Amino acid sequence: MSAPESFEEYVGARLAALSRTAYLLTGHHQDAEDLVQRTLVKVVAVWPRIAADPDPYVKRVMYHDNISRWRRRSRRPERLTDVLPERQVTRDDTTRLALEDALSRLTPKQRTVLVLRFYEDLTEARTAEVMGVGLGTVKSQTRHAIKRIRELAPELETLLVS
Incomplete structure (x- = not known):
């Protein structure tokens, strides 16, 4: 992407991608919207730079804010509903739900590493740079996260890299 001319142009071009990434990090639409909003508020202040x-x-900013949010909340409250989905659940839905559940049970750092490495398709070195951690941390967190997902959802084995 070439350099945007303004903050508004950047947001217009990148909002959907930022929202998808935020959803993958948080696992909830409202939390994702809040994360994107907090991120953009912080970014606009330094935009010229x-x-x-x-x-x-x-x-x-997004990844660090998400980890800070998780630390502040230490435990996510349950979200209860009395409305059941009316559509039939497909195999793709089952896979997605199993993956979402497994991701939600990882630590924020493990989840962030997986999102950066496999959704954002960043290299290990670039992931370490974005997270502000060492390369060894990225490698070990990736290994631990994949192992944990295999334990939590063995049916996802075909989605996991070795």
């Missing part, structure tokens, strides 16, 4: 290449900075 980062305007030439905003994505790395924006992603770093």
